[in-house]
Amino acid sequence: MNLQTPPGQTTTRDDYPTRLADEERLMPRQDPVIWSEWSETAPISRAEADSYIDNGYLIRRDLFSGDEVQMLVETADKLRETGEGIPDEDLIREPESQAVRTIFRLDRHSSAFRRLACDDRLAGVAQFLLGDRVYLHQSRLNYKPGFAGKEFYWHSDFETWHAEDGMPRMRAVSASVLLTDNGAHNGPLMLVPGSHETFICCLGETPDANFRTSLKRQEVGVPQPETIEKLAGKHGIDAAEGPTGTVIFFECNTLHGSNGNITPDPRANAFFVYNAMSNALTSPYAADKPRPGFLANRETPEAIRPMSGKLTEG
Amino acid sequence: MNLQTPPGQTTTRDDYPTRLADEERLMPRQDPVIWSEWSETAPISRAEADSYIDNGYLIRRDLFSGDEVQMLVETADKLRETGEGIPDEDLIREPESQAVRTIFRLDRHSSAFRRLACDDRLAGVAQFLLGDRVYLHQSRLNYKPGFAGKEFYWHSDFETWHAEDGMPRMRAVSASVLLTDNGAHNGPLMLVPGSHETFICCLGETPDANFRTSLKRQEVGVPQPETIEKLAGKHGIDAAEGPTGTVIFFECNTLHGSNGNITPDPRANAFFVYNAMSNALTSPYAADKPRPGFLANRETPEAIRPMSGKLTEG
Numbered sequence: 274m275n276l277q278t279p280p281g282q283t284t285t286r287d288d289y290p291t292r293l294a295d296e297e298r299l300m301p302r303q304d305p306v307i308w309s310e311w312s313e314t315a316p317i318s319r320a321e322a323d324s325y326i327d328n329g330y331l332i333r334r335d336l337f338s339g340d341e342v343q344m345l346v347e348t349a350d351k352l353r354e355t356g357e358g359i360p361d362e363d364l365i366r367e368p369e370s371q372a373v374r375t376i377f378r379l380d381r382h383s384s385a386f387r388r389l390a391c392d393d394r395l396a397g398v399a400q401f402l403l404g405d406r407v408y409l410h411q412s413r414l415n416y417k418p419g420f421a422g423k424e425f426y427w428h429s430d431f432e433t434w435h436a437e438d439g440m441p442r443m444r445a446v447s448a449s450v451l452l453t454d455n456g457a458h459n460g461p462l463m464l465v466p467g468s469h470e471t472f473i474c475c476l477g478e479t480p481d482a483n484f485r486t487s488l489k490r491q492e493v494g495v496p497q498p499e500t501i502e503k504l505a506g507k508h509g510i511d512a513a514e515g516p517t518g519t520v521i522f523f524e525c526n527t528l529h530g531s532n533g534n535i536t537p538d539p540r541a542n543a544f545f546v547y548n549a550m551s552n553a554l555t556s557p558y559a560a561d562k563p564r565p566g567f568l569a570n571r572e573t574p575e576a577i578r579p580m581s582g583k584l585t586e587g
Numbered sequence: 588m589n590l591q592t593p594p595g596q597t598t599t600r601d602d603y604p605t606r607l608a609d610e611e612r613l614m615p616r617q618d619p620v621i622w623s624e625w626s627e628t629a630p631i632s633r634a635e636a637d638s639y640i641d642n643g644y645l646i647r648r649d650l651f652s653g654d655e656v657q658m659l660v661e662t663a664d665k666l667r668e669t670g671e672g673i674p675d676e677d678l679i680r681e682p683e684s685q686a687v688r689t690i691f692r693l694d695r696h697s698s699a700f701r702r703l704a705c706d707d708r709l710a711g712v713a714q715f716l717l718g719d720r721v722y723l724h725q726s727r728l729n730y731k732p733g734f735a736g737k738e739f740y741w742h743s744d745f746e747t748w749h750a751e752d753g754m755p756r757m758r759a760v761s762a763s764v765l766l767t768d769n770g771a772h773n774g775p776l777m778l779v780p781g782s783h784e785t786f787i788c789c790l791g792e793t794p795d796a797n798f799r800t801s802l803k804r805q806e807v808g809v810p811q812p813e814t815i816e817k818l819a820g821k822h823g824i825d826a827a828e829g830p831t832g833t834v835i836f837f838e839c840n841t842l843h844g845s846n847g848n849i850t851p852d853p854r855a856n857a858f859f860v861y862n863a864m865s866n867a868l869t870s871p872y873a874a875d876k877p878r879p880g881f882l883a884n885r886e887t888p889e890a891i892r893p894m895s896g897k898l899t900e901g
Binding site: 419420424425426427457458460463498501502505506510512530531532533534535536537 | 625733734738739740741771772777812815816819820822826844845846847848849850851
């Protein structure tokens with residue numbers, strides 16, 4: 274592992290070319306998976322670190338107490354019920370019922386979730402994985418009701434963040450905190466172990482304001498079926514099942530997606546993307562204009578100071 | 588259990604009114620679940636019979652030898668590749684690729700699958716469950732490719748067979764023979780245990796030629812979300828996972844559905860609906876015209892004579 278890797282000569286060379294006009298290409302990852310050396314003081318065990326390096330994700334089912342989980346669920350329910358005081362640009366509502374489906378910039382709209390984002394058990398792990406101080410590239414609360422929950426097709430987040438947001442290197446990690454039980458039947462997050470080692474240079478130029486449709490169904494920046502088959506054929510597909518409170522850390526280039534959900538059981542999660550301070554956004558690598566701030570934090574990023582102790586409402 | 592239950596005074600009274608104009612209603616099942624008394628000579632164990640009575644389905648993972656399963660898979664692949672000699676009315680093809688997705692009247696188009704339909708391990712079990720000689724109400728080969736396999740919403744088959752085909756009583760059973768491995772990730776058949784005990788009198792009148800759209804997405808004859816929640820809340824949801832060759836017997840009124848499938852793994856099965864000879868179709872109970880013969884066998888039905896011994900190609 275290399276602590277000194279510079280953030281990349283991104284102004285002169287693009288190490289991860291994508292949105293290609295001619296054909297999809299595969300290339301090896303150019304960055305470490307974990308940017309720190311493991312030691313006894315690391316916030317995850319050596320076995321967990323090795324598993325993250327091999328698979329590109331880590332599932333923790335024991336990070337928060339029952340009280341903490343209950344507080345988060347209740348806070349999320351209240352936020353969704355009202356959406357009060359949250360500007361329209363940070364909300365996605367159901368077209369028919371007007372029910373809140375997504376709250377972006379969650380860390381700004383809820384002190385409890387800001388506290389969660391800064392918690393040592395998330396931000397401390399992110400600092401270790403990225404070998405740097407970290408900031409929030411994106412944060413949101415997602416709620417998908419049962420019966421008609423749509424699928425989300427396979428993709429690498431980094432591919433979009435690089436192409437459309439200007440994220441230079443693979444030095445970011447997402448933490449998804451489950452706010453409902455997520456089992457095999459109600460469309461859990463599925464991940465392709467080992468897929469983070471391959472960058473898929475995707476086919477297709479980025480349309481203007483692609484984010485307006487790609488939040489619902491991504492059409493550009495998705496791999497070809499044969500490529501998914503090839504990568505999944507190597508190591509299979511894993512589903513991040515777990516009870517409410519489970520945390521899934523997944524590396525920014527790990528291929529993931531989820532099936533739809535016809536069961537009555539809804540899915541909800543809080544989603545935080547930690548990026549290394551040294552990996553701040555530049556101009557998009559494959560789009561005319563950067564995406565809006567609720568999707569990609571372009572303001573002078575502020576490093577998180579991880580906090581320990583029991584979660585509180587803020 | 589009652590071996591003497593008549594096929595119903597269906598010309599004078601409808602025991603299962605559905606496609607109602609005003610509101611959905613729930614009523615208790617009016618028929619036995621198993622129409623035979625269990626004895627030592629029954630083709631399933633007493634525990635299996637009890638489980639079928641309680642749950643409305645039975646999963647058998649050990650019925651066929653590896654050779655037999657391989658022969659069925661190869662036969663299905665060949666049938667799909669060509670579709671040769673099969674009339675258009677019995678085929679559903681993918682709109683774009685023209686690949687064969689469904690072959691109806693499978694027992695007429697393949698001697699191997701006709702032999703399978705008549706096998707003691709399927710037809711013998713059906714005879715026992717229905718307490719009568721049996722015939723095929725419907726048979727088909729289904730193939731759903733990976734990556735974009737659509738979901739199928741919760742429904743009771745009997746509701747449609749009664750409303751649109753004129754099947755008098757709950758005296759039919761489906762056998763689904765898996766021709767691919769079906770795990771949690773690639774949209775296995777999901778069933779609501781115990782749901783066969785309740786008939787859901789569904790809301791909404793039957794449109795003309797409803798089958799043309801309902802084969803893709805059923806909109807009439809489906810229960811309200813609250814009803815599914817209530818029934819699934821009692822006993823949960825079970826997924827019929829299993830390797831190729833697994834057989835799922837499910838009672839005609841058991842609520843079932845399946846999630847979509849974004850994984851590379853396709854799903855395929857051979858599907859046989861056995862109906863009791865004494866339960867032959869009359870006029871539809873809630874539709875103007877009966878559905879075509881490939882969906883509901885209205886010809887003078889011929890009783891199956893169950894055959895024992897190893898499956899052959901026909």
